[in-house]
Amino acid sequence: MVRQQRPANTKWFYLGLGIVAVVGVGLIARTASHDSAASAVTDVKATPAQAEGYLLGNPNAPVQVMEFADFECPACGQFATVTEPDVRKRIVDAGLASYRFFDFPLVEVHKNTLPASNAAACAADQGKFWEMHDRLYYGQPDWNTEATGNPKKIFLQYAKELGLDVGAWEKCFDEQRHLSRILGNRAEGERRQVRSTPTFVIGTKMIPGAISYDQFKAYVDSAAQQVAAHGAARADSQSGKGVTQ
Amino acid sequence: MLIALLALIGVLVALYLTLYKMGVIGTLVCQVGSCERVNTSRWATFLGLPVAAWGLATYVLLLALALAGLQGIAPRRSAWGLVLLSGWSVLFSAWLTYLELFVIHAVCMWCVTSATLMLLIFISSVVVLREELRGA
Numbered sequence: 001m002v003r004q005q006r007p008a009n010t011k012w013f014y015l016g017l018g019i020v021a022v023v024g025v026g027l028i029a030r031t032a033s034h035d036s037a038a039s040a041v042t043d044v045k046a047t048p049a050q051a052e053g054y055l056l057g058n059p060n061a062p063v064q065v066m067e068f069a070d071f072e073c074p075a076c077g078q079f080a081t082v083t084e085p086d087v088r089k090r091i092v093d094a095g096l097a098s099y100r101f102f103d104f105p106l107v108e109v110h111k112n113t114l115p116a117s118n119a120a121a122c123a124a125d126q127g128k129f130w131e132m133h134d135r136l137y138y139g140q141p142d143w144n145t146e147a148t149g150n151p152k153k154i155f156l157q158y159a160k161e162l163g164l165d166v167g168a169w170e171k172c173f174d175e176q177r178h179l180s181r182i183l184g185n186r187a188e189g190e191r192r193q194v195r196s197t198p199t200f201v202i203g204t205k206m207i208p209g210a211i212s213y214d215q216f217k218a219y220v221d222s223a224a225q226q227v228a229a230h231g232a233a234r235a236d237s238q239s240g241k242g243v244t245q
Numbered sequence: 246m247l248i249a250l251l252a253l254i255g256v257l258v259a260l261y262l263t264l265y266k267m268g269v270i271g272t273l274v275c276q277v278g279s280c281e282r283v284n285t286s287r288w289a290t291f292l293g294l295p296v297a298a299w300g301l302a303t304y305v306l307l308l309a310l311a312l313a314g315l316q317g318i319a320p321r322r323s324a325w326g327l328v329l330l331s332g333w334s335v336l337f338s339a340w341l342t343y344l345e346l347f348v349i350h351a352v353c354m355w356c357v358t359s360a361t362l363m364l365l366i367f368i369s370s371v372v373v374l375r376e377e378l379r380g381a
Contacts, residue, residue, distance in 0.1 A: 010315070013246050013249075013315075016250075017249060017250065017253055020250065020253055020254070020257075021253060021257075024253075024254070024256075024257035025257070025260075028257065028260060028261050028264065028270075031261070031270055031274070074279070074282040074286075146279070146350055146351065209270075
């Protein structure tokens with residue numbers, strides 16, 4: 001390679017190599033900035049209209065968290081099974097934040113995701129959305145598109161395991177009773193320019209990707225500080241008003 | 246020259262996957278296969294580090310060895326280094342491909358690209374080493 005491959009045009013080779021490197025890094029940076037653009041400040045006051053999501057925790061907690069997720073997306077599954085238990089225990093149960101799940105079914109790539117959203121919505125009718133949510137994510141490899149073309153059989157099994165009224169659940173599932181709610185949840189994500197799943201809205205920040213617990217906590221802390229600072233500023237302005245009056 | 250070019254492409258592919266694992270990139274572009282399924286599986290980590298990060302380090306080393314060879318710095322040692330490192334990496338890639346096909350049941354096009362690059366680097370390195378040994 002060495003002696004034979006050192007022709008006079010070596011400098012052209014290095015130039016070409018440099019161009020490949022610059023173009024490659026540029027493309028990667030473009031992809032990354034495309035994603036980080038989504039993690040910019042979002043309009044937190046844009047409260048969902050039709051979309052209500054599924055609430056966990058105290059709705060009046062200082063920080064509001066929204067998750068836009070697809071039941072069949074592996075990264076969402078990883079977050080739900082690895083990170084979310086800690087988030088619930090240490091953040092939601094501790095009253096630091098409320099947590100609202102919004103379906104964002106990527107029906108273009110995941111054939112079984114909409115039935116899964118339906119399964120969870122029908123479980124919500126019986127007060128067991130989160131139980132079904134967890135069961136679906138833990139069992140994702142058993143019912144995803146690669147595993148089966150008929151996920152209902154498995155979802156029925158989950159409904160039985162969770163102690164649901166299976167007849168009522170099945171009727172709801174077959175009727176796709178909550179399709180508009182699910183699509184409303186997705187529309188809310190689209191309105192907020194969610195581009196990948198999972199995507200979180202924590203306070204005023206939108207963060208794409210299955211972030212770690214530490215990152216999640218840091219975002220919640222930052223949002224809480226923002227809320228506290230905002231509250232203090234309002235109190236100051238009100239007391240200022242009092243002086244001038 | 247070919248080895249340096251292949252290694253550079255490998256650096257870019259591995260960098261892309263590493264940034265995904267670090268959460269800098271939210272979604273992988275993946276027209277073929279199930280890249281996310283593979284890269285979020287438990288086999289996407291090796292000895293506590295993402296496999297993509299190991300790949301990145303390996304490609305950077307291969308690129309450095311290839312450029313050293315091109316510059317005439319310890320050409321025979323560079324050629325040996327290339328053969329040994331890429332040979333080991335081909336075996337590792339074969340194991341990862343086996344996991345994709347028979348354990349995870351999903352294929353990641355970036356991983357297949359990387360495995361192909363590594364195989365081509367290994368074959369080219371063997372050719373280069375033979376030339377070095379003949380020229381001695």
